Amino acid sequence: MALTTHTASNHATDQLGYTALPALLRRMRGDEKHDWASESTIDVIWTLYDRVLRVDPLDPENPDRDRFYLSKGHGPMAYYAVLTAKGFIDPAMLDGFAGPDSILGHHPDRRLIPGVEISSGSLGQGLALGIGATTALALSRSSGRVFVLMGDGELDEGSNHEAIAYAARAELDALNVVVVDNDSATHGWPGGIARRFDVEGWSVETVDGRDHLAMEAAFTARHPGRPRAVIAEVGGVR
C-alpha cells in the first residue's frame, strides 16, 4: 500500500495548517496569553508530520507506515496539536485537557490516543523501544522508518547511552533520532550533543529547530548502514 507524506495538497481529509496550531494549543490550555512558540518541540513535530512521516489517520495500522515515538513525553501539547491538525485526534478532545474524562494528559498514553505509538513520560525509554521497533521492521521486511524525539535534558538518563551505542553497532539505518536541544540538561553537553552520537558512528547533523526546510532536508538525507541523529537547536530556556 502506498503511503504519502502529509501535505495540504495531497491529503484527502480536512487538515489544518501550521497557522492553526496556536488556536489548538489555546484550546488545551484555556489560556489566551501563553506564548505558543515556547513549545520547544512544535516546529520539529510539525515538520515531521507535515513533510517527512509517511502516516495516514485513515490507515493507522499500515505495516509500512513510519513510527513516531515521542520519547521525552513531557510538554506533549505540541504533539497533540499536530495530531489534531493532521486528523488523528478529534478537536473536541482538546477541551477538558488532562481532566478525568480526557484522553489527553501531561504524558501521552498510547492506549488512549489515536495515532500515538508509545506511552511515554519516564525519560530515557523511547530510544530502546525505537531500536526494538526498527529491529522488528527489518525482520518483517517493512519499509517503515522509526523517528524518536528526545530532549537534551532527557539525554542525561544513562539508559540512552546504552541504546546510542547499541543502535550504531547494529547498523540500524531505519532509525532516526531528533534531539530537541533547548539547553535544559542539568550539567550540559560540552562540545555539543552531536559529538555524543558521532563518536558511536551515527550519521549526525545539527540544524535550527525552527527552520522547517532545513529540518526536512536533515530528516530525509540518506544514511545507509548508520542510524541518523538530528540535533534541533531551539534556543535555551535559561
Added chain:
Amino acid sequence: MTMRDRFDEVVVDLLDEDPSAVLVLAAIAAGRVLPAARRRGVADRVVDVGIREQTQVGVAGGLALEGFRPILMSYAPFVVERPFEQIKISLSHQGVDAIIVSVGASWDASTAGRTHQAPEDVAVMSTLPGWSIHVPGHEDEAEAALRSAYFDGGSHYIRLANDTNQAPVSGMPGRIRTIRRGPSEAMTVLAIGPMLDDVVAATDELDTTVLYTNVVRPIDGRTLAAATLGTDIVVVEPYLSGTSVPAVASALSDRPMRIHAVGVDDPDVAMYGTAADHRRHHRLDVPGLRERFLAVERRRTALSA
C-alpha cells in the same frame, strides 16, 4: 541436565517453530544459544544488545509493539531488578507482553555473593498487574512452563533454579497438586517449585498434608481452598518469605486460618560457600524445615488444647 540447559534447547526450538519469537539477550546466554540458533537458521531472531539490561527490556518492548513475541533471559537481579521500571513502562504500560526467564534464583550463584542473588525477584514482579509467575521444580516443568507461557499469550516471569526435585509433578500447569494427605488434615504445607522434595522429606514423620504448585501468580485458589482443611498452612518458597502469603490468604479468606511464611528471611547473607550452605543458613534444608514445621505443630497443638 539443568533447567537452564533445557531452556537453551527449548528456546531455539521455539524460535524455529514460530517466526514471531525473538530472544533478546544482554550478553548472558548468548554464547550458549547462538551456535544452535545459527545451525537452525534462526540467529537473526537472537538479539544480543551486550551488557545493557535497560536496552534489553526496551528493545523487547519495541519488538512486541510490532507484533513479535519477545523472550528475555538473564540473571534475576539483572533482568528483573535493575531494569524494573523498563518492565513496568516499556512493556506493561505499553500494553504489550513478553516472557522473562531468569537464572540464578536465590542462591545458585552461592560463591558470587549478593550481587548475583535475587531472593526478592518474585515479590518485585508480583507488584506488576497481569504477570504470571512460574517457579518450576524440575527441568520438565521448566519446559512445560516456557511452552505454555509462550503459546498461551500474556506476560510471564519464569524463574529457573539449579535446585530441582527428583521427578516432575504431572498435571495441568498452574494447578495445585496434593502430594500427600496427613491423617488429621490439621496442618498443610504448600511447597513451591524446587522446595518440594525437601518439604516431603522434612514432613516424613509429621501429620501434615503436602500441596505443590509451580505457579504462584495467579495462584490456584480454588484448589487450594478445597484441599486445605485444617487450621494451619505453611507456605514454603525458596525466596523472600511471605511473597505468596497475600495470595494464599486471599484464597482462604472464607475461614479462620493461621498462615505461616517460610522462605528467605535474610536476603543479604554476606556469605559465600555452596548452595547447600545457603539453604542451611536460611533453614530451608531438611533439618531446618523440619524444625520449623515442628514449631508450627507445637503451637497449633498448644492453641487447640
